[in-house]
Amino acid sequence: MRVVLKNVESPQIEYISPQILSDETMEIRKEKVIKTFVQEGYDCIIIYADVEHSANFEYLTGFIPRFEEACLVLHKNGDCYLLLGNEVLGMSKHSRIKNTPLHVPQFSLPDQPLEGKKEMVDYFKEAKITNKKVGLIGWKALYKINKDMFDVPHYIVEAIKTIALSVSNATNIMIGEVGVRRINTVDEIRHYEYGQVLAASNMLKTLDSLQIGKTEIEMASILESEGQRNNVVTIFSTGKRFAKANLYPSMKKMILGDAISMTVGYKGGLSSRTGYLVSDKNQLSETESDYIEKVAAPYFNAVRTWLENIHVGMSGKELYAIIDRCLPKKIYRWSLNPGHLAADEEWLCSPIYKDSNESLESGMILQIDIIPSVEGYSKPCCENGILLANEQLRERIKYQDYEMWRRFETRRQYIKEQLGIELHEDVCPLSNMVAYYRPFLLDKGKALSIID
Incomplete structure (x- = not known):
């Protein structure tokens, strides 16, 4: 088998509606969290949140604290306290988990009214954590280094330590090997599929709109839609990136031969593409004219290998080794995990690393995230997400949401017939x-494909 650039039928733009999680799903989430933290030896957990690190909090409440901070305290008997700032306090009555709200002005924006003169420890006393074994949850897997290391503000950690019997990093309850957020139900898959489709559809529209002379801002406006909150910074960059440390689209115009980088992400996943603004290799510089043979084709073969080999039950290190064999890290200089989990955030965690004994499980949502870096060439990228589903889960999807199942099958057929990937x-x-990957972005009819 070999990789070729050939005429390929373009995917169709997909449109699906956002799906709100059911009450049953939210109750299942709560039960899973309680069961797991009790098994880990805790009396209660405290989940910290701010706008950038709010997914563990939202997993139970259904909302984020927006521009404020918040804490959720959940006891093993199911009692829940929400510690909320001035402008988010009212969300407690809309929360998906039954709760007792506690107004914590210290969680509000700078210089807003600090009514009352309570210390942080007083709020945690009201949340009944005194003399309890507390699991404190941030968002990183620092527990793998030290159970006493926390990615939570010091003033919160010190207040908890003052009255708790003990406190340890318990983020593994959410994202570790026992993490409840790694595995998704049919309802959650449907919820996250919307974000995947929205990102992918916007990317396809952007690819179809590329034109010499258009600005980064014009193109980025196509990447964004439907008022949904992004889970990564939206990227549209032409030519050299990060001039004067700028991360965001500007009025810079695309010119022939530019390297283009595009990324957009929403709940459930991300879509990312790179390539050259050319019609064929003759429009590349002499040193880059072998881009397909030298970089893009080996990369695309790695994507094919990933999709044809990943399966339920394999270990993370097994998949890592497969990718390292077909796209040697020493040559292609990829540095991160060749794949990771996605959920509300673009990167939840990853079971795929060199010495990983973690198992890839049914219900996981994963991003194909392999990024080679070959000196002198643009980095190739065609990142999107997939669901891992064993036969039992596939049957549940067919029964509970046949339309979603039909979408899976239609996509599968397209990938086989047009891209040559089984x-x-x-x-x-x-x-x-x-x-689906177009490395030469002005030739909108051709994409990389596998042929015998």
């Missing part, structure tokens, strides 16, 4: 942009 039976593509 997905493993456990792989359900979460959008029709999975593995």
Whole structure:
């Protein structure tokens, strides 16, 4: 088999509606969290949140603290306290988890009224954590280094330590090997599919709109839609990136031969593409004219290998080794995990690393995230997400949401017929942009494909 650039039928733009999680799903989430933290030896957990690190909090409440901070205290008997700032306090009555709200002005914006003169420790006393074994949850897997290391503000940690019997980093309850957020139900898959489709559809519209002379801002406006909150900074960059440390789209115009980088992400996943603003290799510089053979084709073969080999039950190190064999890290200089989990955030965690004994499980949503870095060439990228589903989960999807199942099958057929990739039976593509890659961006009819 070899990789070729050929005429390929373009995917169709997909439109699906956002899906609100059911009350049953939210109750299941709460039960899973309590069961797990009790098994880990805690009397209660405290989840910290701010706008950038709010997904563990939102997992139970259904909302984020926006521009404020917040804490959720959950006891093993199911009692829940929400510690909220001035402008988010009113959300307690809309929360998906039954709760007692506690107004904590210290969680509000700078210089807003600090009514009352309570210390932080007083609020945690009201939340009944005194003399309890507390699991404190941030958002990083620092527990793998030290259970006494926390990615939570010092003033909160010190207040908890003052009255708790003990406090340890318990983020593994959410994202570790026992993490409840790693595995998704049919309802959650449907919820996250919307974000995957929205990102992919916007990416396809952007690819189809590329034109010499258009600005980064013009193109970025196509990447964004439907008023949804992004889970990554939206990228549209032409030519050299990060001039004067700028991360955001500007009025810079695209010119022939530019390297282009595009990324957009929402709940459930991300879509990312790179390439050159050319019609064929003759428009590349002499040193980059072998881009397909030298970089893009080996990369695309790695994507194919990932999709054809990933399956339920394999270890993370097994998949890592497969990618390292077909796209040697020493040559292609990829440095991160060749794949990771996605949820409300773009990168939840990753079971795929060199010495990982973590198992890839049914219900996981994963991003194909392999980023080679070959000196002198643009980095290739065609990142999108998939669901891992064993036969039992696939049957549940067919029964509970046949329309979603039909979308999976339509995408699978497209990837096989147009791109020459035979997905493993456990792989359900979460959008029709999975593995669709145009390295020469002005030739909108051609994409990379596998042929015998």
